[in-house]
Amino acid sequence: MSLQDRIISHFSDSQQIQQDSLSSLTEIIEFASQRLVSTLLNDKKILVCAHGRAIACAQLLVSALLNQYDRERPALPIIALYNDSVTMTAIAGDYHFDDIFSKQIRTLGQAGDILVTYSDGQQMSNLAKAINVAHDKEISVIAFTNSNETMLSTLLDETDIELHIPTSHSAYALESQVLITHCLCDLIDHQLFG
Template sequence: MSLQNRIINHFSDSIQIQQDTLTGLGELIEFASQRLVATLLNDKKIITCGNGRSATVAQLLSSAMLNQYERDRPSLPAIALTTDATTITAIANDYHFDDVFAKQLRALGQSGDILVVYTDGNNSANIAKAVTTAHDKDISIVALTGNNGGMIAPLLNETDIEIRVPSDSGAHIQEAHTLITHCLCDLIDHQLFGG
């Protein structure tokens, strides 16, 4: 296969997954945005986490809330549990890597907050432990997953929202997660600030 054909395949596959995500998950994305807005209107915060490239998307949401998405507006309360290397490595060293998000969430999370987790469907034990901790603290969850939902999907309860991208390609799942996150940011801004 030529290099140009490989490029065409990447774009074509990505476009198809984005279209399938829109068709199958558009209403869930809207519902998730409404849940995030309700959390903010109740003076609670958004907490995010993910591993590897998913950590980048988690930080994208947090950054857009704290700073801005596409327009100047007041900062919104959000914390990314992926950003403090000292804390993450200390927890991983003193306890276990599975605890890096749960331990932070136990200290920083409050009842009524919302946890947004990102995983491409792999079995991320630290995300699973964060989900369990969130439930213990009465923190609801929006889970952006892919593939078959991995070990996260069975942990979610009836009040949680799972937005599962219909793909088994980690790269394409994360591309879709980024687009979904941009949609969430736009919908939050629109619901809170109009326009």
């Protein structure tokens, strides 16, 4: 296979995963955006945790809501739980790496907030613990998952939303997470600001 054929293959495979995601997730993405808007309208906040390469996707959501997505508008309350390396390494050193998000959620989270988790399909025990603590605090969850993951899906309850990307290929799953994140940002802006 030539280099150009490999490039064409990457584009084609990515487009197919995104088309599959569109077919299975359109209503769920709409519902997730409505849940996020409802949280914000009730003067609650969005907490976001992610690990590995999925942090890049999560950061798109955080920066778009704190700053702007497509137009100037007021900042929206969102907290990235993965940004403070001092706190994360202190928690990991004093307790365990699995606690880096759950300890922050236990302290910063309030009933009615919403937790958004992004996973790249690797080492999910810290996200699993975050979801469990969120449930203890009456915080609902929106979880980005892919076909490499089964553990997170089993932890979600009826008030949670799973945005499941139908692939086990991490890079393509991340590409779809970026697109879905952009959809969420647009839908939030549209619902809140017309």
